[in-house]
Amino acid sequence: xxxxxxxxxxxxxxxxxxxxxxxxxxxxxxxxxxxxxxxxxxxxxxxxxxxxxxxxxxxxxxxxxxxxxxxxxxxxxxxxxxxxxxxxxxxxxxxxxxxxxxxxxxxxxxxxxxxxxxxxxxxxxxxxxxxxxxxxxxxxxxxxxxxxxxxxxxxxxxxxxxxxxxxxxxxxxxxxxxxxxxxxxxxxxxxxxxxxxxxxxxxxxxxxxxxxxxxxxxxxxxxxxxxxxxxxxxxxxxxxxxxxxxxxxxxxxxxxxxxxxxxxxxxxxxxxxxxxxxxxxxxxxxx
Amino acid sequence: xxxxxxxxxxxxxxxxxxxxxxxxxxxxxxxxxxxxxxxxxxxxxxxxxxxxxxxxxxxxxxxxxxxxxxxxxxxxxxxxxxxxxxxxxxxxxxxxxxxxxxxxxxxxxxxxxxxxxxxxxxxxxxxxxxxxxxxxxxxxxxxxxxxxxxxxxxxxxxxxxxxxxxxxxxxxxxxxxxxxxxxxxxxxxxxxxxxxxxxxxxxxxxxxxxxxxxxxxxxxxxxxxxxxxxxxxxxxxxxxxxxxxxxxxxxxxxxxxxxxxxxxxxxxxxxxxxxxxxxxxxxxxxxxxxxxxxxxxxxxxxxxxxxxxxxxxxxxxxxxxxxxxxxxxxxxxxxxxxxxxxxxxxxxxxxxxxxxxxxxxxxxxxxxxxxxxxxxxxxxxxxxxxxxxxxxxxxxxxxxxxxxxxxxxxxxxxxxxxxxxxxxxxxxxxx
Numbered sequence: 001x002x003x004x005x006x007x008x009x010x011x012x013x014x015x016x017x018x019x020x021x022x023x024x025x026x027x028x029x030x031x032x033x034x035x036x037x038x039x040x041x042x043x044x045x046x047x048x049x050x051x052x053x054x055x056x057x058x059x060x061x062x063x064x065x066x067x068x069x070x071x072x073x074x075x076x077x078x079x080x081x082x083x084x085x086x087x088x089x090x091x092x093x094x095x096x097x098x099x100x101x102x103x104x105x106x107x108x109x110x111x112x113x114x115x116x117x118x119x120x121x122x123x124x125x126x127x128x129x130x131x132x133x134x135x136x137x138x139x140x141x142x143x144x145x146x147x148x149x150x151x152x153x154x155x156x157x158x159x160x161x162x163x164x165x166x167x168x169x170x171x172x173x174x175x176x177x178x179x180x181x182x183x184x185x186x187x188x189x190x191x192x193x194x195x196x197x198x199x200x201x202x203x204x205x206x207x208x209x210x211x212x213x214x215x216x217x218x219x220x221x222x223x224x225x226x227x228x229x230x231x232x233x234x235x236x237x238x239x240x241x242x243x244x245x246x247x248x249x250x251x252x253x254x255x256x257x258x259x260x261x262x263x264x265x266x267x268x269x270x271x272x273x274x275x276x277x278x279x280x281x282x283x284x285x286x287x
Numbered sequence: 288x289x290x291x292x293x294x295x296x297x298x299x300x301x302x303x304x305x306x307x308x309x310x311x312x313x314x315x316x317x318x319x320x321x322x323x324x325x326x327x328x329x330x331x332x333x334x335x336x337x338x339x340x341x342x343x344x345x346x347x348x349x350x351x352x353x354x355x356x357x358x359x360x361x362x363x364x365x366x367x368x369x370x371x372x373x374x375x376x377x378x379x380x381x382x383x384x385x386x387x388x389x390x391x392x393x394x395x396x397x398x399x400x401x402x403x404x405x406x407x408x409x410x411x412x413x414x415x416x417x418x419x420x421x422x423x424x425x426x427x428x429x430x431x432x433x434x435x436x437x438x439x440x441x442x443x444x445x446x447x448x449x450x451x452x453x454x455x456x457x458x459x460x461x462x463x464x465x466x467x468x469x470x471x472x473x474x475x476x477x478x479x480x481x482x483x484x485x486x487x488x489x490x491x492x493x494x495x496x497x498x499x500x501x502x503x504x505x506x507x508x509x510x511x512x513x514x515x516x517x518x519x520x521x522x523x524x525x526x527x528x529x530x531x532x533x534x535x536x537x538x539x540x541x542x543x544x545x546x547x548x549x550x551x552x553x554x555x556x557x558x559x560x561x562x563x564x565x566x567x568x569x570x571x572x573x574x575x576x577x578x579x580x581x582x583x584x585x586x587x588x589x590x591x592x593x594x595x596x597x598x599x600x601x602x603x604x605x606x607x608x609x610x611x612x613x614x615x616x617x618x619x620x621x622x623x624x625x626x627x628x629x630x631x632x633x634x635x636x637x638x639x640x641x642x643x644x645x646x647x648x649x650x651x652x653x654x655x656x657x658x659x660x661x662x663x664x665x666x667x668x669x670x671x672x673x674x675x676x677x678x679x680x681x682x683x684x685x686x687x688x689x690x691x692x693x694x695x696x697x698x699x700x701x702x703x704x705x706x707x708x709x710x711x712x713x714x715x716x717x718x
Contacts, residue, residue: 149539237485
């Protein structure tokens, strides 16, 4: 093996070894746990085969949490990308380079806020009696507006906070991507009297297809880890209307029943679902 | 009049502080002779209590007793329960856990906490605690925690609103509905009643249980089979949901903080809540309505929810007997008469548990006659409402989520909801 061909191994082996220790160990442990009836209340446990997995399909809360998780992914990824592309294009078209830099600095603030802080701030902003967001409704109708206690709006409110945190950050990335594009196609289309929306719809956005897909996938992965945001704002409620798979797994493992084995089976299901879904999406968009 | 009151308060607080300080000196002198058992700082997991903040401000006194300091991590009730359950069962990073009546059986039977009295210094006089609190701290014949707060339920109402509406404090549930209907005026920012809607055996279920038990509900039939979907449970749930029509927005997904916060901020005319609200509502620093509240016992047939929270010695976090002695010393010190007197001086009535403090002239002087009388009267209707079993947190939390679904309108069929709870109760009791 010559030096050139061994170099990738020099870099890869320690990284993969570290990854194997940090990621694979708990994953395998969770997989093993998912086949047991392990609970927090006793050190003894039995291997029970696929019983936990079979039980999942008759558990209405699990089925609900799977649906909520899919809804959450679709809403937050779509919302973030729409906001990011819209704002990115708007900044590119309407703001001077200096103003763009100032906007970019401001737009970075939401994502720099710790997730829990953002959740608390927005939770108070949506308070039915004191919240600034609900104030106009109160002022006009004289009635309070409790969006976080309404099963039909709670998920949208939490998704709004997620989109607020990430949409502005992604807008900064998109405006920088637009700035990095070769100017000739844009200038040529302007000479042909193309309208700004036509320029972006037919030229710049298609040119940015690959990075935009990457951004969407990054956001999709990030959205899977929104436990802290949902936990602080609604705890999965009202009822089970914002209870995602990770929230339900945590609830089963540590809040309600101490069923570590059952919680692990939910986590493993989520892992498998994520791998399959992302593989399919990745293959589709790479065609 | 105001000046006279201020002078009185200054004198009263000075007296209380002096008596607390003298007692602390005595304790310190006693303990100086004792061997210092602690070797490293203690970690305590607790839920916020104003009295604990007062205790923390005397941390140097504990360092003098033990030679070490301590750190208290605070989490709200639901988070504290989840965190302590996970930590006590697997990690053991805390020396002392804040436990409550609802999860005591679970913690004790799982071996996550250690019997307290083996490590509780005798000079701190455990028997001085209120007998009801001591009984709640006992499980399977052993004492597991020293109480930091406890009691039953109290009805607290606004005298100004009641006078304006010409209504009397309700004595029965029928009267409660009539009064609440008469004073409910949300367009002017006044809500008739306040409840807890947030999920949890210690949240919405805690406030629902007095209706269930008051209507004659029992958790189990005489043959030992679960009776969670009985007529009493249906009626209690219907009543609870009906009363929620008068509860302020924010309480549908809120718990103690939201409902008592709504009362103390002046939005609520009447509330039935855990007894510490009485002292809080009189404290001008915490309440906008401190000069216009009165107290009573919960309307019939509601049973007051007897409870106690306190500190217990963690098993995993204290490997040796010396470690457990150290944790026991901290618990004894934090819940000592001296610290209770300091809380009393600070007007923190919710964290008082000792009979010697309740019977002291300082207590009567601090809270007048109305609150102590109401507290005494309410003890007659106080009961243990929940199922005293290690499986209660699981079942209670399950019901909490279903009840939250009903409160927020995510489901509407009460019988179906209770049947689901019944099925779960059969499943976990069979296991």
